[in-house]
Amino acid sequence: MFIFEDIPRVKQELNEHEFDLCLLAAGTNAIILAVHIAKHLGKVAFDIGxxxxxxxxxxxxxxxxxxxxxxxxxxxxx
Structure with missing residues (x-):
């Protein structure tokens, strides 16, 4: 289960991977991660939920x- 406390770890892991598109299904946390991906990594993120x-x-x-x-x-x- 992905919980709010996992967000800093997931952000760090995202920095370590090369990708162009990220498909997210992480509940409300996907909103936070999508903004991080777009703003800080310059990549496209979709919350497919x-x-x-x-x-x-x-x-x-x-x-x-x-x-x-x-x-x-x-x-x-x-």
């Missing part, structure tokens, strides 16, 4: 209105 569940299961997690707006089959083909 429960979106990862959608990628794994093939079912959109969330409200019904979202299912009507997103063509999941087309999205998963990307």
């Amino acid at each position: 429960q979106g990862m569940e959608t990628l794994i299961t093939g079912n959109i997690e969330g409200s019904e209105w979202l299912s009507e707006q997103v063509d999941l089959a087309r999205l998963l083909e990307m």
Whole structure:
């Protein structure tokens, strides 16, 4: 489990890796990390949160209105 107290350690670990895009799924902590990644590392960060569940299961997690707006089959083909 990723907890708030882990943020300084994770920031340090991010400094030690080469990447262009970071996909985050760390709850509220992802907001803090995304800002750090963009501001201090100049990289792109996306908080995918429960979106990862959608990628794994093939079912959109969330409200019904979202299912009507997103063509999941087309999205998963990307």
